[in-house]
Amino acid sequence: MSWYYSFRGKQKGPVSARDLLVLESAGLISGSSIIWAEGMPDWRSIDAVREQVKIEAGDVDLSQYGVCAHSQEVRPREEMIAYGENWIAPEHKDGFIQSLHEGSRLIDQLHVGGMRFVGFWWRVLASVIDSLIKGAINMMFMIPLGLLAVPALEKLSGSGGAPDQGMAAGMVAGIMGAYAYMFVATIVSSLIYEVWMVGKYGGTVGKLALRFQVVNADGSKLSYGKSFARWASEVLSKFICFSISYVLGILVVVAATRGGASEPSPAMVAVLMLVCSVIAYLGCFPWWLAAHTKEKRALHDMMCGTRVIFK
Numbered sequence: 001m002s003w004y005y006s007f008r009g010k011q012k013g014p015v016s017a018r019d020l021l022v023l024e025s026a027g028l029i030s031g032s033s034i035i036w037a038e039g040m041p042d043w044r045s046i047d048a049v050r051e052q053v054k055i056e057a058g059d060v061d062l063s064q065y066g067v068c069a070h071s072q073e074v075r076p077r078e079e080m081i082a083y084g085e086n087w088i089a090p091e092h093k094d095g096f097i098q099s100l101h102e103g104s105r106l107i108d109q110l111h112v113g114g115m116r117f118v119g120f121w122w123r124v125l126a127s128v129i130d131s132l133i134k135g136a137i138n139m140m141f142m143i144p145l146g147l148l149a150v151p152a153l154e155k156l157s158g159s160g161g162a163p164d165q166g167m168a169a170g171m172v173a174g175i176m177g178a179y180a181y182m183f184v185a186t187i188v189s190s191l192i193y194e195v196w197m198v199g200k201y202g203g204t205v206g207k208l209a210l211r212f213q214v215v216n217a218d219g220s221k222l223s224y225g226k227s228f229a230r231w232a233s234e235v236l237s238k239f240i241c242f243s244i245s246y247v248l249g250i251l252v253v254v255a256a257t258r259g260g261a262s263e264p265s266p267a268m269v270a271v272l273m274l275v276c277s278v279i280a281y282l283g284c285f286p287w288w289l290a291a292h293t294k295e296k297r298a299l300h301d302m303m304c305g306t307r308v309i310f311k
Helices: 017-025 047-056 090-101 122-158 165-201 205-209 224-257 267-284 285-292 299-304
Strands: 001-008 009-013 032-036 064-066 075-078 081-083 087-088 211-216 306-310
Touching: 001 017, 001 081, 001 122, 009 017, 009 267, 017 047, 017 064, 064 081, 081 306, 122 165, 122 205, 122 211, 122 306, 165 205, 165 224, 205 211, 224 285, 224 299, 285 299
Parallel strands: none
Antiparallel strands: 001 009, 001 032, 064 075, 081 087, 211 306
8 A cells, every 4th residue: 555644744755654654763753643544534543553554564573674854765774874863765865965064953853743633621722712812802892782772771860760661671672682692793703703713824823822723634734625614513513512412401401490499409419410310411512522632633523524632
């Protein structure tokens, strides 16, 4: 099979299974590096398909092979030139020496290309930062509502505090309009914030502040279209979360009031609190999947094939 691997966010290859193991032993890639071959539905980490790679590579002595520090080409060491602890293919000797003269360092050329996935609690912290920022933005949208509400309150106070039927209907319509306005404003601000930030900078303010980045399976940057799909997938995850919590919550309330007791006993209150905690945990499964999956992927990451990594 011809394999491809991710190195510094770029697709490299094709290489053989033996070459993958040599690249890993040389430190260019790691077990968490993403690889792909024709027939695979998605990019996978080396650790996830290690047995398949080993079987395909066969019984090979990796110490007999080296990686050219200039071209990353895998060759038998007897065909290359040693430079300290590194190996250079003869045809790349001049280019390698020239790069050293220009100030390039070996550590820059032989850099581990594996991705470090961001853990669950780090992602929670980034979400808290983003929530504060989006909350501040949404507060700005409430200013026009406040300005519009002042004349209505003055009119209500001038009427003696007892609104007639027409005024009451107007107040109900105003409240419904205010809710609709805030709902649309929240969706639009979240859409612009998430899609624009991730598409342009690779992450939201919270993620960038903690040096996280949202990438594709091969480590490349997300397009605006992919950023929108990821945002929409997270909105769908929230809908699933709230739907599950709402339905289970209703079932708990119905079960608790079925006996007809006017006041629940302390034992019943404790049970209800425990059940509500379980419901909250189950309802948040789209996010805590990131705590239980190897690549720390939430549901919307799985739906869009994205990863959150350390820069």
